[in-house]
């Protein structure tokens with residue numbers, strides 16, 4: 001069989017080489033045509049359609065080490081698929097050796113120490129499910145099917161970020177298989193340089209087989225959900241968002257979004273497909289306080305739908321899953337914002353009015369709080385001046401509509417990027433974002449990351465990522 005090397009050549013792998021690898025593995029090897037290969041090789045964004053030469057469904061750290069050593073010995077291009085949610089398709093590579101970590105999804109919770117150990121292939125929902133048994137939660141993102149390690153390696157934000165920082169700020173340690181095929185611990189005490197780089201630098205330094213997350217008391221019941229109004233109300237609703245968010249306690253996270261109404265049962269049929277504005281809220285303090293905090297939203301104007309209620313935290317964490325299914329076509333543009341400017345709100349409305357697909361949205365996420373209080377050099381993730389995230393999310397179904405939807409997202413981005421801090425979120429970068437966008441995402445950390453790369457991966461073996469060339 002043919003496989004791609006690190007320098008882009010195709011080489012022939014003999015059957016005995018493949019048999020040698022299989023003999024070292026506990027997990028299955030899938031080749032094109034094998035049952036399960038198609039499911040493993042495909043990623044969330046249907047714009048990305050690559051065929052790895054083979055997929056290894058790793059069953060543990062020993063399998064990961066065997067794959068790294070095999071790939072190194074044959075100079076093979078290696079890719080690591082966690083949740084497969086990266087919009088740029090960084091989890092897959094044409095002709096490469098794919099490590100599919102989706103069988104490594106164990107989570108162990110120590111409720112007394114308030115720590116969860118999550119294996120390298122965990123999805124966010126796997127972690128929430130086990131931690132919520134104890135009324136605890138890790139700081140994770142908004143969609144439960146996203147890979148936890150991939151999210152954490154790029155920073156990570158969600159409903160708990162305002163209280164406790166980037167996801168990566170809450171990591172206590174990681175177990176990592178390095179480019180040499182060794183397993184090492186990265187924490188404040190061991191390999192502190194690597195620990196600094198892993199928290200923001202992506203998969204440039206190794207394969208994370210396990211992460212220890214700090215846990216915090218959350219729920220099980222919180223006040224969370226959405227209230228929606230017709231888009232004609234957007235000037236008033238965005239002003240409400242701007243002022244409420246500015247004075248909201250850290251327990252409350254507010255997200256504003258404009259899009260065509262999805263065919264959701266909580267929205268009246270006659271609204272489906274019509275433009276709406278919605279506020280998504282989550283209050284993670286006592287539910288009575290939460291209800292008081294969201295009362296101005298629920299009482300505002302004449303909503304067309306309101307599902308902002310007491311509900312289990314784990315349920316809120318998967319509320320948006322249905323809006324982001326695997327297999328649609330996606331293209332995003334994103335910026336960090338220092339504030340919500342009234343002039344930006346006007347542009348959000350203008351650009352939402354030009355949306356070309358029933359699934360696209362313009363979204364403002366509130367993240368300000370704990371993450372702004374750490375030193376800029378605390379970890380590679382940086383961007384300590386980010387207070388909101390703007391995401392222009394293009395989402396559609398047919399390849400024939402690619403050009404129109406990508407043009408919409410790019411035009412909206414050109415129109416709004418002047419409001420940026422100058423930074424952008426590394427985990428939201430698309431396939432056509434070049435090295436200058438990686439630099440915008442990693443900012444001042446990039447020079448130190450280059451040196452770290454030279455120490456831990458001088459050959460640039462881990463290159464299917466937002467790549468940091470060895471300095």
Ligand SMILES: Cc1cc2nc3c(=O)[nH]c(=O)nc-3n(C[C@H](O)[C@H](O)[C@H](O)COP(=O)(O)OP(=O)(O)OC[C@H]3O[C@@H](n4cnc5c(N)ncnc54)[C@H](O)[C@@H]3O)c2cc1C
Pocket residue numbers: 043044079080081082083084085086087089090091092101120121140141142143145146147148149150151152153154155156157158202203206207208209324427428464465466
């Ligand atoms: C629908 C959706 C919602 C999202 N919501 C949020 C959100 O709320 N907050 C947020 O911060 N981000 C969010 N993201 C962005 C998300 O953090 C990134 O897409 C992230 O890269 C996803 O990781 P993954 O493992 O699912 O992706 P993959 O495509 O599998 O991998 C992405 C990158 O991470 C690397 N990687 C994955 N696992 C490992 C590992 N164990 N060890 C080493 N490298 C690894 C891969 O090599 C690749 O370079 C969202 C993305 C989507 C598609």
